[in-house]
Amino acid sequence: MRQPLENGRVTIARAADTVEYPARFQLVAAMNPCPCGYHGHPTHPCRCTSSQIRRYTARVSGPLLDRFDIRIHIPPVDKQELMAMQPGESSAIIARRVRKARNIQYQRLGNGRCNVRMNTREIETFARADKAGQHLLERAIDHFSLSARSYHRILKVARTIADLEGSHTVTSAHIAEALQYRGEQELTIFVRPNIPITSLG
Numbered sequence: 001m002r003q004p005l006e007n008g009r010v011t012i013a014r015a016a017d018t019v020e021y022p023a024r025f026q027l028v029a030a031m032n033p034c035p036c037g038y039h040g041h042p043t044h045p046c047r048c049t050s051s052q053i054r055r056y057t058a059r060v061s062g063p064l065l066d067r068f069d070i071r072i073h074i075p076p077v078d079k080q081e082l083m084a085m086q087p088g089e090s091s092a093i094i095a096r097r098v099r100k101a102r103n104i105q106y107q108r109l110g111n112g113r114c115n116v117r118m119n120t121r122e123i124e125t126f127a128r129a130d131k132a133g134q135h136l137l138e139r140a141i142d143h144f145s146l147s148a149r150s151y152h153r154i155l156k157v158a159r160t161i162a163d164l165e166g167s168h169t170v171t172s173a174h175i176a177e178a179l180q181y182r183g184e185q186e187l188t189i190f191v192r193p194n195i196p197i198t199s200l201g
Helices: 003-005 050-057 080-082 089-108 120-126 131-144 150-164 172-180
Strands: 008-012 018-022
Touching: 050 080, 080 120, 089 120, 089 150, 131 150, 131 172, 150 172
Parallel strands: none
Antiparallel strands: 008 018
8 A cells, every 4th residue: 555655556576577557546544533433522431441542543554644645633513513604615616726726736847747746856846835834844843753754745735735825935834734734633732823723724
């Protein structure tokens, strides 16, 4: 799974021969926070022990999890919020914004490529953050011990967020939002107070 996620190809080696197949795909996955599904729930108590939770989450290896560009914890919606929910943007409006962002990426990278396919040189050229964004990212690397792979994936996501906004520059707000999509539990404390989470969507 890790090889095709990384380079879009899968290699099968046997004694007589080695063959390579294209395997470019988008992986979307979901899992519960614990075996009973209620760890962190605001009203329903979790029945799992800490060791059970550790064993459960360890089923997904660190190297595989590191290859997910976006990891989001989705809390339950209470009934008052659900019943008072107002209609958001239509799918058509969102689709137009996504198409515009993809066209920006096609023009930037050529060959019908999006930000997710940027190589290291292109990341440093097109996704380098401004001074404040670089400082925030440096703090995140130290605080969360981010790998080089995580660093590059955060920059790709931040570049995409900037494209969706029509911004030529990757700013600290784009970096902060991309960091929040890494699923780090401490991130709401880590992100600076002058970049409130509610303003990043």
